[in-house]
Amino acid sequence: MAIPTTKATFKSYCLRALGDGVIDINVSDDQIDDRVDEALQYFCNYHYDGVEKMYLKHLVTEAEVARGIANVTTTGTDTVDSSITANWLEGSNYIPIPSSVYSVVQVFPLTGTGTGANMFDARYQLHLNDLYDLTSTSVIHYEMMMNNLDFLQHILVGETPIRFNHNQNRLYIDADWSNDFVGGQDYIVIECYRKLDPDVYIEVYDDIHLKRYATALIKKQWGANLSKFSGVAMLGGVTMNGETIYSQGLEEQKEVENYMLTLEPPIMFGMG
Numbered sequence: 442m443a444i445p446t447t448k449a450t451f452k453s454y455c456l457r458a459l460g461d462g463v464i465d466i467n468v469s470d471d472q473i474d475d476r477v478d479e480a481l482q483y484f485c486n487y488h489y490d491g492v493e494k495m496y497l498k499h500l501v502t503e504a505e506v507a508r509g510i511a512n513v514t515t516t517g518t519d520t521v522d523s524s525i526t527a528n529w530l531e532g533s534n535y536i537p538i539p540s541s542v543y544s545v546v547q548v549f550p551l552t553g554t555g556t557g558a559n560m561f562d563a564r565y566q567l568h569l570n571d572l573y574d575l576t577s578t579s580v581i582h583y584e585m586m587m588n589n590l591d592f593l594q595h596i597l598v599g600e601t602p603i604r605f606n607h608n609q610n611r612l613y614i615d616a617d618w619s620n621d622f623v624g625g626q627d628y629i630v631i632e633c634y635r636k637l638d639p640d641v642y643i644e645v646y647d648d649i650h651l652k653r654y655a656t657a658l659i660k661k662q663w664g665a666n667l668s669k670f671s672g673v674a675m676l677g678g679v680t681m682n683g684e685t686i687y688s689q690g691l692e693e694q695k696e697v698e699n700y701m702l703t704l705e706p707p708i709m710f711g712m713g
């Protein structure tokens with residue numbers, strides 16, 4: 442069996458599964474491309490093998506700090522009396538995110554070199570007051586304290602609110618940019634999910650669920666094309682039955698989708 446490793450060989454595999462080489466598959470190459478892209482998109486959204494959990498870090502620049510402090514003005518106009526308007530300030534506190542990132546789960550606590558960032562950090566206070574002499578400090582007690590510090594830090598300082606929408610590719614960080622960040626020194630570390638690039642990780646094209654799903658979508662497209670000629674008799678008296686092929690493709694599509702929905706897609710746990 443020829444294992445698909447590229448988009449071209451993947452398309453050939455799907456067509457052979459439908460009978461190409463024995464019968465004509467009445468689907469254009471552009472339609473096949475569209476259905477394969479649709480299958481890849483669904484696979485990345487709902488199958489755990491379509492994404493990878495990543496930790497990305499970004500060095501904050503001085504220009505980003507300046508933009509995070511600044512505001513842009515948005516004007517609202519009354520729908521009845523257009524002479525009544527109101528100006529609203531909107532923060533520009535965002536950082537562009539790579540388009541391959543589907544979901545941002547969290548931004549790790551900001552404990553960089555920004556002004557005042559470390560003084561009120563619970564871990565900083567523990568090190569300052571309790572760990573001056575490791576010979577007289579219980580390591581077990583220290584480990585227990587460290588395990589509870591995340592909760593303590595959340596109570597005393599709170600988590601930094603973030604907003605993310607995949608269609609914007611912007612990570613909004615609602616922090617005090619004038620004090621929490623120093624351009625060229627502070628890093629932002631995010632936990633996110635990134636879709637796999639099948640051209641890099643070619644094993645994606647050999648995933649059994651992706652192959653079945655893409656084949657079902659192409660089969661449904663084939664049936665939709667043939668249904669336009671329903672009742673037309675070919676040479677030899679053969680009649681095209683596009684509706685049956687369409688129904689079979691739709692049923693196979695739903696079967697694969699229902700299976701993927703029983704999995705635990707990591708995207709659903711993310712923000713955005």
